[in-house]
Amino acid sequence: MSELPPDLQRLPAIGEEVPTIPSAGARRRAWQRFRGNRGAIAALVFLGVIALIASFHGLIQPHDPNAQNVLNKFAAPSWDHWLGTNDLGQDLWSRIMVGAGVALYISVRVVVLAMVVAVPIGLVSGYVGGRLDNVLMRLVDAGLSFPALVLAVAVAGVLGPGLGNAALAISIVLVPGFVRLTRGSTLAVTQETFVEASRAIGTSVPRMLWTRILPNVRAPLLVAASLSFGGALIAEAGLSFLGLGVQFPDASWGNMLRRAYDKALFTHPWQLLVPGIAIAITVLAFNTLGDGLRDAFGTAEPRRRGRRERRGITTVVRAPETPRAAPPTPLLAVGGLTVEFDTDRGPVRVVDDVSFTIEAGEVLGLVGESGSGKTVTSLSIMRLLASPPGRIVGGSVWFDGRDLLELSFDDMRQVRGAGISMVFQDPLTSLNPAYTVGNQLEEAVRLHEGVGRDAARHRALEMLDLVAIPDREQRAHQFPHQLSGGMRQRVMLAMALACSPRLLIADEPTTALDVTIQAQVLDLLRDLQGELGLSVLLVTHDLGVIADLCDRVAVMYAGQIVEYAGVHDVFARPDHPYTEGLLNAMPQVGAFGEPLFAIPGQVPQPAELPSGCRFAPRCVYAREVCTSGPVELAGPESHLARCARSDELTLRGAR
Numbered sequence: 001m002s003e004l005p006p007d008l009q010r011l012p013a014i015g016e017e018v019p020t021i022p023s024a025g026a027r028r029r030a031w032q033r034f035r036g037n038r039g040a041i042a043a044l045v046f047l048g049v050i051a052l053i054a055s056f057h058g059l060i061q062p063h064d065p066n067a068q069n070v071l072n073k074f075a076a077p078s079w080d081h082w083l084g085t086n087d088l089g090q091d092l093w094s095r096i097m098v099g100a101g102v103a104l105y106i107s108v109r110v111v112v113l114a115m116v117v118a119v120p121i122g123l124v125s126g127y128v129g130g131r132l133d134n135v136l137m138r139l140v141d142a143g144l145s146f147p148a149l150v151l152a153v154a155v156a157g158v159l160g161p162g163l164g165n166a167a168l169a170i171s172i173v174l175v176p177g178f179v180r181l182t183r184g185s186t187l188a189v190t191q192e193t194f195v196e197a198s199r200a201i202g203t204s205v206p207r208m209l210w211t212r213i214l215p216n217v218r219a220p221l222l223v224a225a226s227l228s229f230g231g232a233l234i235a236e237a238g239l240s241f242l243g244l245g246v247q248f249p250d251a252s253w254g255n256m257l258r259r260a261y262d263k264a265l266f267t268h269p270w271q272l273l274v275p276g277i278a279i280a281i282t283v284l285a286f287n288t289l290g291d292g293l294r295d296a297f298g299t300a301e302p303r304r305r306g307r308r309e310r311r312g313i314t315t316v317v318r319a320p321e322t323p324r325a326a327p328p329t330p331l332l333a334v335g336g337l338t339v340e341f342d343t344d345r346g347p348v349r350v351v352d353d354v355s356f357t358i359e360a361g362e363v364l365g366l367v368g369e370s371g372s373g374k375t376v377t378s379l380s381i382m383r384l385l386a387s388p389p390g391r392i393v394g395g396s397v398w399f400d401g402r403d404l405l406e407l408s409f410d411d412m413r414q415v416r417g418a419g420i421s422m423v424f425q426d427p428l429t430s431l432n433p434a435y436t437v438g439n440q441l442e443e444a445v446r447l448h449e450g451v452g453r454d455a456a457r458h459r460a461l462e463m464l465d466l467v468a469i470p471d472r473e474q475r476a477h478q479f480p481h482q483l484s485g486g487m488r489q490r491v492m493l494a495m496a497l498a499c500s501p502r503l504l505i506a507d508e509p510t511t512a513l514d515v516t517i518q519a520q521v522l523d524l525l526r527d528l529q530g531e532l533g534l535s536v537l538l539v540t541h542d543l544g545v546i547a548d549l550c551d552r553v554a555v556m557y558a559g560q561i562v563e564y565a566g567v568h569d570v571f572a573r574p575d576h577p578y579t580e581g582l583l584n585a586m587p588q589v590g591a592f593g594e595p596l597f598a599i600p601g602q603v604p605q606p607a608e609l610p611s612g613c614r615f616a617p618r619c620v621y622a623r624e625v626c627t628s629g630p631v632e633l634a635g636p637e638s639h640l641a642r643c644a645r646s647d648e649l650t651l652r653g654a655r
Contacts, residue, residue: 013080033296037493040292043285050282054101063091065098066249074120074268079513080411083274086256087263092274095251099275100546103162103233103250103282110232111225113172121175122182123209127190137183140281143176152235156244163252166245170235174228181224185217219297223421228292230286238281253279272613313412314380315387330357331400331535332381332420334504338394339373339380343607350606351376352559355633358503363536365550367543367582371603373559374539379504381537382422383412398500400457407637418448421496422505427488431480437478437491448499464493467524487522497528504529507539522548547571555579558614560602565639572653575641578620580651613644621649 034040053060062080069089073600075143077084083092107160125136143151155169177508189195198212239245240254241261248255253275260271260442262636351373358364366374379385381397383404399417408414416422424430432440441460445451451459464472467490480488489509496504506525525550529536546553547568553570555563555578574580579597601618604610610617612627619626626642633642643649 006033008509013055027139030296032344033290037292037295039288040295043288043292046281046285047289050100050102050285053097054104057094057097057101061094063090063094063096065094065251067091074264074271075268081629082273086259086271090249092256092271095256096253096274096278098251099253099256099278100245100282103279106163106167106170106236107229107232107286110170110174110236111228113171114165114178114219115225117171118175119182120177120209123178123186123213123217125179126183126186127205127209127213131414133183137178140176140179140183142175144180146229148173149235149238152239153242153244156239161244161247163246164210164624165237166236169239169244170232173235178221178224178228182217186213189216190212191211220631223290223294223297226290227287230290231284232281233283233286237275254619267616274628276621285630311389313409315381315391316383316470317391318405329359329399331360331362332358332383333398334377334393334395335398337377337380337392337397339376339385340391341606342389342391345607347393348606349393350390350559351380353492354556354559354561355395355562356554356564358535358537360502360535361533363538363550363554365546365553366539366556367541367546367553368556369541369582369599369603372556374509374541374556375507376559377556378507378537380418381505384422400558414448417444417496417501418499419500419501420505421499422507423489423496423509424491425508427485427492428480429494431488433480436477436479437483441476441491441495444479444495444498459498460494463498464491466497466528467491467494469494480626488519490524492523493521493528500532501534503535503537505539508541509544510540525549543571543582555582558609559606560614561633561640562615563640564633565641569639570653572652574648575635575639575646575651576615576643577621577649578615580653581618583653613642621645637650 011196038503060080069085072081072085073087075081075085075089081091081093083096084090086095121136125133146154152169152173155172156166159165159169176242198208204211205458236245236252237254237257240252243255243258246252246255248259256275257272257279260275262269264271264310274435334357335355337351337354338349340347340349341506342348344600353371354377356364356366366377375574376385376390380390380392381399381404382394385391392405395405399415404415406414431437435443438457438460441463442453442456445456445459446453449456449459461472461476467483469475469487469490475483475487475491480491483491493511509525510521522545528534529549536549538545540546550567553563553567554561555570555576557578563574563579565575570579571583574583578599584597585599599618604614604617607615610627612629613619613622613631616622616626623645631642631644633640635641635646
């Protein structure tokens with residue numbers, strides 16, 4: 001408890017506000033991502049130089065920016081006048097420095113003023129909702145209906161020329177957009193459970209908005225503000241160009257551009273480049289800085305040089321010497337599959353040298369605790385891991401004589417659904433809420449079978465019959481939210497089997513269901529497997545399901561397979577202490593008062609794996625030999641184990 005702040009070293013009383021811990025780690029990771037963006041760092045340095053010039057131009061400017069010398073008008077750049085002079089002989093470099101101060105002042109003042117007004121309105125509108133939200137949003141919609149620059153010109157025309165009035169006009173234009181962004185972000189945060197918990201203990205509305213909502217919407221606001229600096233600079237330059245901003249003889253980049261346009265467009269056009277380039281480069285710097293902040297705070301995927309990656313298919317980056325010989329017999333043969341994720345610390349290996357095979361008509365169980373790498377393995381077979389951050393860096397996945405890691409995006413689309421289908425944990429997130437289940441079944445059939453609408457509809461109804469859904473016509477016209485959890489999972493099974501695949505990957509298909517419905521879905525899966533002759537890869541953490549459905553089992557821990565054998569062998573005589581722990585942790589009838597068994601500790605994080613056997617820190621049988629070096633998967637081909645002491649230990653099987 002000594003590592004926690006004093007106010008967190010005790011349990012809060014009922015109704016007491018729970019203090020929050022600032023996420024220093026998140027801020028540090030964001031700063032690390034920002035430092036890695038060279039463009040954003042260069043933009044920040046450039047803007048810092050501009051700020052220094054603007055702050056101390058009175059000390060470093062070579063000439064009085066308003067001093068006129070008509071005898072030296074339109075002078076070319078020289079050591080005395082670095083950027084030359086204008087039609088009145090005024091030094092352009094000195095006026096550019098003064099204009100830099102105006103540009104930064106107007107940008108910061110406009111954005112800060114707009115956010116001071118907009119953020120509270122957006123927070124209140126999004127959190128309170130109801131009639132107040134409706135009224136405020138209609139006013140915001142009215143403001144957004146006008147073109148921004150036209151509205152700014154209209155407001156500045158009413159207020160009159162001048163720098164202060166120009167800043168106020170631009171701020172008014174920016175307010176509706178900031179209100180809309182803040183309100184939208186607030187609506188999303190308001191649905192989170194921690195907000196509901198704060199409401200339940202009676203947190204006041206001002207405290208809720210200030211300490212709960214605002215910290216969670218500041219990232220998009222920060223990015224929007226950084227991008228708005230450039231827009232404010234352009235708007236000020238436009239108003240000054242039209243005579244509604246800074247007035248001559250005072251200098252700003254906008255009125256310098258206007259004077260060059262009026263006096264030198266046809267005789268000395270190079271004069272337009274001086275303020276024009278200053279505006280362009282500064283706006284580019286603001287936008288580049290905004291992009292860097294966006295990437296750092298995770299609102300968009302960071303750009304990666306030299307990597308062309310496509311959404312919808314996992315990137316494969318394998319060493320040239322990776323063995324890729326096609327296995328002759330198994331329907332699916334996974335060999336040495338290795339997967340890494342890009343993180344702030346660099347690549348982290350989450351699946352390490354995983355190998356197994358599935359014969360035609362066989363059911364293989366992949367079992368282990370949450371965080372062991374089961375789902376990543378199954379998604380990698382289908383190449384459905386998002387890239388970035390995931391990528392396959394080694395191994396092979398042979399299916400029906402083809403290495404799936406060599407296939408193109410279009411070829412993988414043909415394999416998915418028709419060759420290999422997948423059922424995920426939560427059917428409600430897998431089904432499209434905007435379409436009926438009948439439409440979604442028909443789409444799957446038409447995509448892979450190339451049949452017409454009537455044939456696809458007939459096939460969809462057949463599949464609903466196959467998975468024992470009653471009133472198939474009525475169910476086909478219903479949306480996913482109108483079905484129970486068990487019915488939705490049956491629909492997912494129907495969709496997965498609609499195109500007669502040879503392999504079904506079921507990723508914990510009963511996790512979100514109650515016990516009775518779980519049994520029904522498992523019985524259905526067993527019947528379908530036997531009737532259709534399917535091969536199944538069943539991903540689960542329930543050894544009872546493994547015993548009921550599977551022929552062989554692969555036990556995963558910390559990204560590695562630690563035991564691989566027939567189901568009877570694993571349950572009767574496990575060869576790895578982790579498997580023994582999983583068997584002992586199975587719910588079972590015991591003596592009254594007998595404590596339930598639990599494996600001590602937890603699965604290590606991929607970036608913090610122990611040396612040697614990865615289970616050693618949690619293993620009661622661990623000795624020095626277990627941590628002295630990597631442990632290989634070894635033993636008879638029918639029963640492999642990754643344990644340095646498997647020959648010495650006699651482990652207890654299922655009771």
